[in-house]
Amino acid sequence: MTDNGKPSEELVTVGRVTTVYGVRGWVKVHSYTEPMDNILQFPNWRLQGPKGWEALEIDAGKRHGKGLIVHVKGIDDRDLAARLCQRDIAVARELMPELERGEYYWHQLEGLKVVSHFDGEDHDFGVVARMMETGANDVMVVRGGADKRERLIPYLPDQFITNIDLEAGVITVDWDPAF
Known part of the structure; x- marks a missing residue:
């Protein structure tokens, strides 16, 4: 983590938790990946918090309407899920798939x-x-x-x-x- 709160070189921001979904701890996610559900390939996320990037494990996720919803392991309550909202999601850079020559992230x-x-x-x-x-x-x-x-x-x-x-x-x- 850098001093300005942005991901360090080892992390890539891939989305953002936007709001809660339902009462059982699910959240809506805005994905920056293409296609959007590629973010679900990464079960171990880092979530930007007040003290830096925190580990977060996803145990379920799916398309819902025009977006995505995910469930975070160990969070089964709407109030706990609300603490995750409006925070960036990052994954380790080495987990990103290799691109063809001439393609760039x-x-x-x-x-x-x-x-x-x-x-x-x-x-x-x-x-x-x-x-x-x-x-x-x-x-x-x-x-x-x-x-x-x-x-x-x-x-x-x-x-x-x-x-x-x-x-x-x-x-x-x-x-x-x-x-």
């Missing part, structure tokens, strides 16, 4: 510097502050850079994303600095 892209060589000139757009899903495609929210602007750049490899170099920490885009 969002956490790998966040924090990378974004540059463009548009019209023969170099432009520093800042860093990827976060990723977001829009339905049509994912979008990089890029902040900072020389002009201190926020840009929304579609995450479309081979269209706008021309290179991703994780070692150098740089994403090269084909993007007009006026946008």
